[in-house]
Amino acid sequence: MKKFIKLALKTIKKAGASYGDIRIIESRKQRIDIKNGENERLDNSTTLGFGIRVIANGALGFASSSDLSGREIRKVAKKAVQVAKASAKVRKGSVKLAPEPVHNDIWTSPYLVDPFQVPMDEKLSLLMQIDKILRQDDRIKIAHSFMSFWNEHQWFASSEGSFIEQNMLRSGCGFSATAVEGDQVQTRSYPQSHGGQHSQMGYELILGMPLKENAERVREEAIALLSADECPQGEKDLIIGSGQLALQIHESIGHPSELDRVIGMEANYAGRSFVTTDLYKDFHYGSSLVNIVADATLPTGLATFGYDDDGVRAQRYHIIQQGLYKMYLTNRELAHVVDENHSRGCNRADGFNNIPMIRMINISLMPHQGSLDDLIADTKDGLFVECNKSWSIDQRRLNFQFSTEIGWEIKNGKKTKMVKNATYQGITPQFWQSCDAICGQEEWQLWGVPNCGKGQPGQTAEISHGAAPARFRNVTVGVDK
Ligand SMILES: [Zn+2]
Known part of the structure; x- marks a missing residue:
């Protein structure tokens, strides 16, 4: 060799x-x-x-x-x-x-x-x-x-x-x-x-x-x-299970943080970002509970490695810290765009026959405290949803709609009836700012996404996202038609 x-x-x-x-x-x-x-x-x-x-x-x-x-x-x-x-x-x-x-x-x-x-x-x-x-x-x-x-x-x-x-x-x-x-x-x-x-x-x-x-x-x-009855319509306190949150993180935090999208180099596959370089520093992306960490050293993660395809050592850093935006996903070519003097190690290629580009490393929502049962007990009139069915998000990763396989109504602290065809929608920063509870480490799970598409010609990447169930206040929910 x-x-x-x-x-x-x-x-x-x-x-x-x-x-x-x-x-x-x-x-x-x-x-x-x-x-x-x-x-x-x-x-x-x-x-x-x-x-x-x-x-x-x-x-x-x-x-x-x-x-x-x-x-x-x-x-x-x-x-x-x-x-x-x-x-x-x-x-x-x-x-x-x-x-x-x-x-x-x-x-x-x-x-x-x-x-x-x-x-x-x-x-x-x-x-x-x-x-x-x-x-x-x-x-x-x-x-x-x-x-x-x-x-x-x-x-x-x-x-x-x-x-x-x-x-x-x-x-x-x-x-x-x-x-x-x-x-x-x-x-x-x-x-x-x-x-x-x-x-x-x-x-x-x-x-x-x-x-x-x-x-x-x-x-x-x-x-x-x-x-089952159809999902109710209106504004609800929404508890999202960790498997669904993984995809929420992927689409509404991971992709808009790819620096090549931010500067318009990568416009395929819903390819721009609202997190522009003029406003990113300390931008209020979420509530103070929201800590998002990019981590290529996380055990069992699909985007865990020793070095990326630039030969840059794997790193762990905050994308969002206590709700404030901190840093993009970068590579050696574009680090200078945000005045960084080293790459954050996110250059990855699909196989030997593609040129590497900025891809997500493992991106996770950090846990806070309490069990899912505690969180449900603390919710008066809400909805719990789990397992993704479909999603759509605009070019700049701002307006999104997700539907899930299953939902349950929450009444006075109790998970009550099962509902079908649940969907919820929001605008990325407002949605993450409405996050007022995240369960603890004991509910935290790492989920692998093996099929993230990007680029022209298209490349597939594998990424993991960790999350514990979290609650978002006054989210518009409804029926997926
Ligand atoms: Zn993707």
Whole structure:
């Protein structure tokens, strides 16, 4: 590997690059889907390739290949420099990377059980048992369960002298039941998160999840929702469960904090931000209870690593502290835009064949105090919602609407009747400013989001968000039509 890396760095220097890095990635994925008792999908794939990124004449260039041969490395390295030189002709100003110490390191995500060593029969058998429980009622028309595993082995080397090897292992699992009666369609999922749970762990994630134990409840809730009342309409004190809050954080804090969006470099996928650089410092983003931390060192997080794809060491810092906005997600290229003299370590690429860009690292709402039961007991006239069904948010990440799989009315401190088709809406800063209670550490959970899309061509990133249930005052709620 070192031989290829040396060759790449030598070639780009000779071709006139002032900076260059190479990432070699070996990736192995497995995905198993069971639908209505059938093995609907079984994917096993492995890829190996490299991407070379350079700065030449003040502009960035990138090229990649899946052919790891000396000849190809030379060809791709030269191409990356050509691309940079061509884009330098139309670019205003020069790319200057914020300084970063040279790192020579190896980082590996910890795990107990290698999922690729667990027999396929064992995985299928567990999913089939869940599927059987989910379909024990004729009104369940779709039962879906899945497992996914991903190992990524990366080597990064830069012309500045860094050499970093990283090995990451991620696992995921979840299921859902969809009940149908007449024109009514209701889905419940386990766990309480959009698209299952995903962690940077081994098969111990699946072994530790009470999957079968929850299958009957999920089935019964999907059926109960068919005849449940519609969600009430009006202003309510809204308690949001941690799985739904994870997505709320993702869409209304994570994305608007990506500095490339803020300055208009990334306008795809609802790509601007209301948190403009003229107003960000100490902007009242939320109530004083709201502490949002970006953390690439968080155990089991999907965006946990030793170093990002700029070769910048993983960091932990506040995006929002006691309600006040503090800092964006940055990389080496754009740190200077907000007068920072180092990157916050958020440059990430999807695989070897994409150029890195600013992506979220794990972004979490810090816990405060008390249990969910305490919070419900303290709420007079409210609504508790959990598990995302759909979302929409405008280009600047200001006006949003989320709907959830399930809701419960809260009357005089008690969770009362189940309601269906619950939706809530708000305007990002007003919504976070209305947060007047956040449960404690004992209710805090980390949720993996494995499918965050951004860029042109599109790239997928994996991120985790932690949260404990929290209450928001006077939120407009209603029925999702
Ligand atoms: Zn996203």
